[in-house]
Amino acid sequence: MIPRPFEYHAPQTLPEALALLGAHGDTAKLLAGGHSLLPMMKLRFAQPEHLIDLSKLAELQGIREESGVLWIGAMTTENQLIWSELLQQKCPLLVEGARQIADPQVRYRGTLGGDISHGDPGNDHPALMIALDASFVLQGAQGERVVPADGFFVGTYATLIDPTEILTGVRIPVPAAGTGYCYSKLKRKTGDFATAASAVTLRMHGGRVEDLRIALTNLGDTVIRATDAEDALRGEPFDNAHVDEAARRAMAACHPVSDLRGDEDYKRAMAGEMTRRALHTAYERSVH
Amino acid sequence: MGKKTMVSFALNGSEVDVVVEPRELLIHTLREKCLHTGPHIGCETSHCGACTVDFNGMSVKSCTLLTVQAEGADVKTVEGLAQGGELHALQEGFMQEHGLQCGFCTPGMLMRAYRLLQENPDPTEAEIRYWMAGNLCRCTGYQNIVKAVQYAARKLRGAAVESSHPLLEADAAHAH
Numbered sequence: 018m019i020p021r022p023f024e025y026h027a028p029q030t031l032p033e034a035l036a037l038l039g040a041h042g043d044t045a046k047l048l049a050g051g052h053s054l055l056p057m058m059k060l061r062f063a064q065p066e067h068l069i070d071l072s073k074l075a076e077l078q079g080i081r082e083e084s085g086v087l088w089i090g091a092m093t094t095e096n097q098l099i100w101s102e103l104l105q106q107k108c109p110l111l112v113e114g115a116r117q118i119a120d121p122q123v124r125y126r127g128t129l130g131g132d133i134s135h136g137d138p139g140n141d142h143p144a145l146m147i148a149l150d151a152s153f154v155l156q157g158a159q160g161e162r163v164v165p166a167d168g169f170f171v172g173t174y175a176t177l178i179d180p181t182e183i184l185t186g187v188r189i190p191v192p193a194a195g196t197g198y199c200y201s202k203l204k205r206k207t208g209d210f211a212t213a214a215s216a217v218t219l220r221m222h223g224g225r226v227e228d229l230r231i232a233l234t235n236l237g238d239t240v241i242r243a244t245d246a247e248d249a250l251r252g253e254p255f256d257n258a259h260v261d262e263a264a265r266r267a268m269a270a271c272h273p274v275s276d277l278r279g280d281e282d283y284k285r286a287m288a289g290e291m292t293r294r295a296l297h298t299a300y301e302r303s304v305h
Numbered sequence: 306m307g308k309k310t311m312v313s314f315a316l317n318g319s320e321v322d323v324v325v326e327p328r329e330l331l332i333h334t335l336r337e338k339c340l341h342t343g344p345h346i347g348c349e350t351s352h353c354g355a356c357t358v359d360f361n362g363m364s365v366k367s368c369t370l371l372t373v374q375a376e377g378a379d380v381k382t383v384e385g386l387a388q389g390g391e392l393h394a395l396q397e398g399f400m401q402e403h404g405l406q407c408g409f410c411t412p413g414m415l416m417r418a419y420r421l422l423q424e425n426p427d428p429t430e431a432e433i434r435y436w437m438a439g440n441l442c443r444c445t446g447y448q449n450i451v452k453a454v455q456y457a458a459r460k461l462r463g464a465a466v467e468s469s470h471p472l473l474e475a476d477a478a479h480a481h
Contacts, residue, residue: 018330018349022307025307025327025373055369056351058328067435068327096363120439123365124355170466191346208352283390 020058026069027104031076031183034069038181041067047183048072049092051129052123060122075147077130077185080104087189091130095119098129107191110198110218112147117156117200120208130184133166136174136239137212143240145200151189157182161255170239196220197303202234203287203296205278211235212278213287215267217295220249221305226250231295235278236271236288243267246292255305260296264289314378316341317385323372330446331367331375332356337383343383343412347441354440358382359414361439364420367438394460395419395453401468404453406444415438418454426462428454 028034040046045067046054057063071077080101087108089098098115099105101253105112118141119127132142133153146153153169154226155162155178169177178184192198202214214234220227229250231243246266253259273284307327314321316339323338335341335358344367347353354365359381386393395415398404414437421428421436431462433454434447442450448474452469460466 020328020348022328024307025371027373027376050445051313051374055371056349059330059349068371105390120354121421121436122357122364122366122439123351123369125365145352190379258408295401 018059019044020055021061021064023058023065024067024175026067027073028069028071029073029154031074031185034071035076035156035181037067038068039158039184041069043180044067047067047134049134050094050123050128052119052127052128053131053135053137053196068241071112071268077183080109082191085191086280087191088158089129089187089189091128091133091184092102093129095124095127095129095132098120099124106142107158108149108189110149110192110200110216111145111189113198113215115140116202117204117214123208126198126270128185133175133187134178134184136170136172136176137210138173138237138239141200141202141211141214141216141233144214144216144234145201146187146189146228147232147240147242148198148200148218149189149192150156150218151187153178153184154188155179155182156185161185163188184295187272192218194222195304197238197299197301197305199295199298199302201291201298203291209280210278213273213284213291214293215291217292217299219296219299219303221255221303222299223255224305229299231267232269233243233267233288236273238272238274238286241270243270243292250296255296255300260293262291263296310373312372312376313376314380316380316435316460317382325372327373329372331358331360331370331372331380334372334375335367335380341382341384344416345409345412346414347409352441353410355410355412355413357416359416359420362420364417364439381416381419383415385399386415393419394457395422398456398460398466399450399454399472400464401447402453402456403470404445404450408443410442414442418457422454422458422461427458430455441445 046065048068048070087102095115151166197219201214211234216232219229233241248264250264268289271288345355347355351369
């Protein structure tokens, strides 16, 4: 319950935050919503000497659309995602996903950027971001770079983000009209991390699957894009045989860890089932 | 040792100044320095919601917030719900509908429901259950908490309220 002592910093601007991060290096952690970091500090899994609070940075706030691309500030909270009319209209998968994250209080604080940067395979946004073909804007002292979500997550709690960089926001191309979507999450109870979950976007054309993306949550040491499963359906008619083959390939892509949520076989089977359900729902929601 | 700093915030409408280490959690400041001991601690993993307070118009778990983050904030606890000795509709609802037993989760439940009913003044049962899911209760089984929130929602909307408890109604009829 009691964290180790640390120094607290509340910079007012992004350059100020970057300077603090540069000055304190590995001894500093960025504080966003605090709903992963503070719990780890309370259990003394994490013991940073400096916390740099990002809550005052206006640069990290806001949800807007700029020429077909949605920009969402890294400090946008989960409830802000859920209540955003722009996202409900243009990116309902993100709203559906956020509704399945944690609980109301946690969603008032926990942020999109924090969920992504944490790099926990149990978090839901990594799969949603890959399914949505998102990319992340990283700001360092030397400038800005943009990296795709697919490839950003390299291991448990490990991402491409440099210790001197701050994730400022997320870019999501507005899904084409008629794109189907679903986030199918199996969990023991509200607020739990997934036993298995599958994020799907799918577009039909001329009776065939024109394109799709499948990403899996909590079924390996990091989020998994199930490309073999996508290949089973891309260019094919959407029927049970092809969906079942995609689900089998999603199962094959998993390397789950056994824990209180179940053993490897169970999680792998549930990865297939969540993928099958997500595909069917995405198809029903697509224009076809 | 983190250097101590002074933090000022509004607590149930009154300005308070506290001197804290950066690592001090808001729940501890509220309970130990401000002596507002209604908010409780039921876990150390941010699940139970017994520490829920209203913070700048949000329901937050005060065990997962540093007091230094509360600089300039508007904080409301269960102690601020009743006005001039008059119970808030939610407090009345929890009493009338038997929405508490041991009372340990109740301050957090009330503060979460307080914000919920401002966001959604006429929630369905499913919406109440979904948007109260950050608060655990060991005693009630939640059924009467749902009724208590519905009771308060009706009262706050200016609709007629009556307890769903049949004995109370029979008793009232008998008294006339």
